[in-house]
Amino acid sequence: MRKRIGFLVMLLTLGLVLAACNSDGEETAGTGGDGEVSGEITVWVHPYTGDAEAEKEMWDGIIARYNEEFPEAKVNIETIPWSNRDQKILTALAANNGPDVFYAIPDQMPQYADEGMLLELDPYLEGYDMDDFVDSALVSTTWKDKMYGLPILQEAYTFFYNVDVIEAIGEDPENLPTTWEEFETWAEKAKEKDFYALSYAGGGSMNGTLYPWIWQAGGDVITQDDEVLINSPESVEAFEFINNMYEKGYLPEDSITAMEHDALFQGGQMLAVLGSGISLTNLQAIEDFNFVIAPPLQNKEQVTYGTTGMFVVPSNSDNPDAAAEFVKVVTNADSQRDFNTVTQYIPTRESAKDIFDSQEYLSQLATYTEFALPGVIHPIGRNIMPLIQAEVQTMMEGKKTPKEAADAAAAVIEAELAK
Structure with a gap:
């Protein structure tokens, strides 16, 4: 077992062993000895909006839906902050007093699953309607061919174009680039007219910079079988x-370390930015700003980035049956309508x-989730990101060739695997 999570994982392991060796020999709550769902579960969620009242009403409705099916089970919703969520979850699980269900994101799931922290859900999904899920949404819930969560939300990042800039370079906003080659043609025209072609937030996440280009080129970072x-x-x-x-000046000079270029885009100095639903909210708030959204680009593949949010069950839950059934209810179509509305x-x-x-725009973005990968699904996915970022930055500074930077990135990933 890899020792990347440290002392808290050791505590968790002890907690799991103690939970498994219940000295009283009592049945786990909620099983009823015959699979009957009853008892009490605690669900940890986060503040997903700034409207706590609307979220409470939403959760009340989802719980009511769950209790229609399982009237003998009780659900307690607890909202925890986003900050330090990893530490809070690990500490609680290690002490064997954590939640029965909690919300997880793609870089958490493989870490937890690889350490035996999560309940495998496959036994609870026999005969369950999985065909309605977007295939790409299930990528982040699966580790080593086993399902450890069910997804409730997705994003899809793609290019947002400034219509005024499109027209200034003599192009048609109704005929947007679909390939790398077509985008390069537009980028060259933008440069000739003293516009930047694209935002590149080199100081931000690899999910919004390098990774989508790698996937579109038909490449990958690291597989679940540790192939770099x-x-x-x-x-x-x-x-x-x-x-x-x-090098050609299609990107702003500060792209090596920049976190965003929203002011350049909104100020009419940039052709396109990579954005999602959050970008949509911001742009619609700007008076007289005209933009269009394009499908994700493709080279060998048409792929983009988009996170997935899921609900998972800890392997040391006191009530795994009731917890697993809640995960199914909270991610069914009606509950997803409530949650995502x-x-x-x-x-x-x-x-x-x-x-x-x-x-119009959200409906369009929703059609792109089929192309959205949730990042690098691997226990070291989060750890290697800044290491790769450093190599890309060194390349952009002119100190390494692209091949040298890629080889150096591979070397640091191999070193991380060896820990």
């Missing part, structure tokens, strides 16, 4: 593409996307 692919010929092509755009994220069930039928 970031320096494959396909992945190197992505390094080369980014380096080429920077309030939060304005994209449902992970195709049938629930109808909540955006009357909203």
Whole structure:
């Protein structure tokens, strides 16, 4: 077992052993000895909006839906802050007094699953309707071919274009680029007219910078079987593409360390930015700002980034049956309609996307989740991100070639695997 999570994992392991060795030999609450769902569960959620009252009403409705099916079970919703969530969850589970269900994101799930912290849900999903889930939404819930969560929300990042800039370079906002080659043609025209072509937030997450280009090139970073692919010929092509755009001035000079370029885009100095639903909210608030949204680009593949939010069950839950059934109810189509109407994220069930039928832009973004990968699904995914970022920055500074930067990134990933 890898020792990446440290002392808290050791405590958790002890807690699991103690839970398994119940000296009284009592049945776990909620099983009833025959699979009957009863007893009490605690669910940890986060503040997904700034409207606590609307979220409480939403959770009350979801609990009522759950109790229609399982009237003998009681659900307690506890809202915990986003900050220090990892530490809070690990500490609680290690002490064997954590939640029975909690919300997880893609870089948490494989860490927890790899350490035996999560309940495998496959036994609870026999005969369950999984076909309605967007296939890409299930990528982040699966580790080593086992399902450890069910998804409730997705995002899809894609290019938002400034219509005024499009027209200034002599192009048509109704005929947007679909390939790398087409985008490069537009980027060159933008440069000739003294516009930047694209935002590149080199100081931010790799999910919004390098990774989508790698996936579109047909490459990968690291597989679940620990195969390092970031320096494959396909992945190197992505390094080369980014380096080429920077050297030609298609990207702002501060792109090596920048966190965003919203002011340049909104101020009419940039052709496109990579954005999602949050970008949509911000842009719609600007008076007389005209923009259009394009499908994700493709080279060998049409892929983009988009996070997935899921609910999981700890392996030391006192009531795994009731917890697993809650996860199924909270992610069914009706509950997803309630949750995502309030939060304005994209449902992970195709049938629930109808909540955006009357909203032009959200409806469009919802069609792109089929192309959205949730990042690097691996226990070291979070750890390697700043290491890769440093190599890309060194390349953009002109101190390494794209191939040298990719090889160096592969070396630091291998070193992290060896820990």
